[in-house]
Amino acid sequence: MKSVLVIHGPNLQMLGRRKPSVYGRVSLAAINEQLRREARRLKLKLEIHQFNHEGKIVDAIGEAPGRHHGILINPAAYTHTSVAIRDALEGAALPAVEVHLSNIHAREGFRHNSLTAPVVAGQITGFGPHSYTLGLQALASLLK
Numbered sequence: 557m558k559s560v561l562v563i564h565g566p567n568l569q570m571l572g573r574r575k576p577s578v579y580g581r582v583s584l585a586a587i588n589e590q591l592r593r594e595a596r597r598l599k600l601k602l603e604i605h606q607f608n609h610e611g612k613i614v615d616a617i618g619e620a621p622g623r624h625h626g627i628l629i630n631p632a633a634y635t636h637t638s639v640a641i642r643d644a645l646e647g648a649a650l651p652a653v654e655v656h657l658s659n660i661h662a663r664e665g666f667r668h669n670s671l672t673a674p675v676v677a678g679q680i681t682g683f684g685p686h687s688y689t690l691g692l693q694a695l696a697s698l699l700k
C-alpha cells in the first residue's frame with residue numbers, strides 16, 4: 557500500500573475558528589477525518605501532521621523519502637515565504653501536491669505568489685476542505 561505524508565502548515569490548527577468568512581467552519585480534525593475516508597477508498601496509507609514551525613516541516617519532508625511515496629501539503633503562510641520548504645520539496649523529489657482552502661490568487665497580492673508551486677506536481681486552490689480530497693485524488697493518480 558502506498559503511503560502519503562500529509563502536512564498542514566502554520567495556524568491551520570485554528571481551522572473552524574479562524575476567519576470563517578475565508579476558511580469556513582470545518583475543523584482540522586474534520587478535514588483529517590474526510591482525508592482518512594478518502595484514503596481508505598483510494599487504498600492509500602496516510603501520516604498526518606500539523607506544524608507551526610518551518611523547520612519541523614523541512615524535517616518531515618526531508619525524512620519522507622523511503623518512508624512515504626508522496627506528499628500532500630498545505631504550506632499555509634509559508635507558501636509565500638519559505639525557500640527552505642521549497643528546497644526540501646525539491647530535494648525529496650517525491651510526487652507532491654499543494655493545496656489551499658482559499659483561492660490564493662483571488663486574495664491579497666502577497667498571497668498570489670507560491671514559492672512551492674514550481675516544485676510540486678500541481679496546486680489546488682479555492683475549494684475549501686474539498687481542496688484536500690481533490691489533492692489526494694490527484695496524488696493517487698500520480699502514484700499509480
Ligand code: DQA
Pocket residue numbers: 566567568630631632633634635655656657658659660667
Ligand atoms: C492558505 C492560504 C495562505 O495564504 C494562508 O496564509 C493560510 C491558508 C489556505 O489554505 O487557503 O494560512 O494556505
